Amino acid sequence: MSDSHIIFSQMSDFFDDQIHEEEERLYISDHLNCCEECNSEFIRLKKTITLVSMLRNEEYNLPGLSLRSVTIAKSRSKKRTFLKAVPAMAAALVIAGIFAIQTDIFRGRGEVAKNLESRNLTIPDKTGPELVVKMISNLKGKVLEVADQYVEGEIEYHKFIRLSRELENSGFYKIKYRIVADSDPMSRHLNSGTRHKLMQNIEEVGAGDIPLQSDGNKVMDPSKQSVRFRVYK
Amino acid sequence: MTHTEDIETIEKVLKGDTEAFSEIIKKYQNMIFRYVYSKFYNYDEAQDITQDIFIMAIEALNSFRRESKFSTWLYSIMVNYCKNYHKKSRRYNTIPINIARGEDEYELQLPDERQKPEDEIINSDSLRIVKEEIDKLPDDYREILLMRDIEGMSYNEISQLLKINLSNVKVRIHRGREFLKNRLFSRGLI
Numbered sequence: 413m414s415d416s417h418i419i420f421s422q423m424s425d426f427f428d429d430q431i432h433e434e435e436e437r438l439y440i441s442d443h444l445n446c447c448e449e450c451n452s453e454f455i456r457l458k459k460t461i462t463l464v465s466m467l468r469n470e471e472y473n474l475p476g477l478s479l480r481s482v483t484i485a486k487s488r489s490k491k492r493t494f495l496k497a498v499p500a501m502a503a504a505l506v507i508a509g510i511f512a513i514q515t516d517i518f519r520g521r522g523e524v525a526k527n528l529e530s531r532n533l534t535i536p537d538k539t540g541p542e543l544v545v546k547m548i549s550n551l552k553g554k555v556l557e558v559a560d561q562y563v564e565g566e567i568e569y570h571k572f573i574r575l576s577r578e579l580e581n582s583g584f585y586k587i588k589y590r591i592v593a594d595s596d597p598m599s600r601h602l603n604s605g606t607r608h609k610l611m612q613n614i615e616e617v618g619a620g621d622i623p624l625q626s627d628g629n630k631v632m633d634p635s636k637q638s639v640r641f642r643v644y645k
Numbered sequence: 646m647t648h649t650e651d652i653e654t655i656e657k658v659l660k661g662d663t664e665a666f667s668e669i670i671k672k673y674q675n676m677i678f679r680y681v682y683s684k685f686y687n688y689d690e691a692q693d694i695t696q697d698i699f700i701m702a703i704e705a706l707n708s709f710r711r712e713s714k715f716s717t718w719l720y721s722i723m724v725n726y727c728k729n730y731h732k733k734s735r736r737y738n739t740i741p742i743n744i745a746r747g748e749d750e751y752e753l754q755l756p757d758e759r760q761k762p763e764d765e766i767i768n769s770d771s772l773r774i775v776k777e778e779i780d781k782l783p784d785d786y787r788e789i790l791l792m793r794d795i796e797g798m799s800y801n802e803i804s805q806l807l808k809i810n811l812s813n814v815k816v817r818i819h820r821g822r823e824f825l826k827n828r829l830f831s832r833g834l835i
């Protein structure tokens with residue numbers, strides 16, 4: 413081996429003990445001892461790695477994460493048990509409640525849960541919000557709000573098409589929707605005033621209509637879009 | 646919690662004590678969140694995804710083969726989840742801000758600076774700079790430095806997780822480190 417400088421990749425391998433040839437390892441270690449230039453570079457590499465590794469101790473503020481995860485996992489497994497045990501229609505009504513509570517309470521919103529809890533005492537209407545919540549949850553959409561007049565949610569574009577068909581078959585006659593560029597995390601930061609403003613952009617259409625493109629001339633890739641919607645009775 | 650303790654906890658969960666999994670979550674939540682956040686750069690969304698990953702882990706726990714480390718198994722669930730998570734990847738989350746200007750209103754798109762995790766914990770200037778520079782790395786390099794230099798995974802583990810061969814693992818580690826080293830040098834940190 414010549415007495416040329418050590419290249420960076422060799423240093424990196426050397427640091428991680430990834431040089432498997434004894435001769436090469438000795439050469440590198442000797443060279444680092446006597447070449448100031450390479451030695452300084454090696455020290456910079458070690459400092460870089462040390463600094464990066466310090467991030468390992470970083471802790472994030474994740475309130476309630478373990479409780480939520482465990483509770484949701486448990487309620488889902490309960491749901492599977494239910495599905496085996498009870499006739500489909502009865503199960504659907506129970507599950508709608510479970511789903512709604514888990515989607516909302518555990519994401520820091522309480523409205524759906526409150527609404528459903530008060531309804532649990534009565535026999536749910538077949539075309540009530542519980543059914544809508546269940547349909548949305550089955551298609552892995554998010555339930556954002558359950559109000560007296562509507563259920564608001566968000567779902568991927570291609571699933572929205574299916575959802576609107578299913579809703580139509582179940583007797584819901586009106587859906588308002590708006591296509592959003594993606595799953596719209598911004599909505600969570602908005603206060604109710606701003607959010608109300610956002611909803612004004614939701615177009616009003618019948619449940620059978622399927623959205624084709626978003627506004628204007630912009631043709632977006634539908635597979636990457638989500639739809640925010642409200643389902644009215 | 647050691648590897649053996651992980652296994653003991655998992656046994657409990659498999660016997661029906663789902664709550665026992667909380668211990669696992671507390672132990673690994675920072676590791677999972679760090680990776681997820683580095684992929685999506687949105688604090689809320691990263692929390693939701695982290696939660697989904699743990700739920701998925703509970704539900705898939707039966708398929709955990711004890712010959713590998715639990716952390717590696719969990720990591721592989723996470724890597725796959727993030728890979729399949731359909732979302733336009735974008736570096737910043739934009740929030741519309743309405744600015745009133747007489748009768749007009751128009752929207753400004755600004756990066757969401759409000760809830761960066763580093764604000765929570767790291768005050769040290771140098772670590773803040775390190776994080777800034779890691780964030781600027783190309784995705785592949787950031788991912789691999791996180792695995793190697795933060796989580797301390799072996800080259801073999803990384804190779805399996807990312808489904809790339811060992812020489813590619815090495816190349817990415819070299820390049821990522823060199824890139825970062827140059828950046829930290831130019832910022833006078835090393």
Ligand SMILES: [Zn+2]
Pocket residue numbers: 416417418443447448449450451
């Ligand atoms: Zn030299």
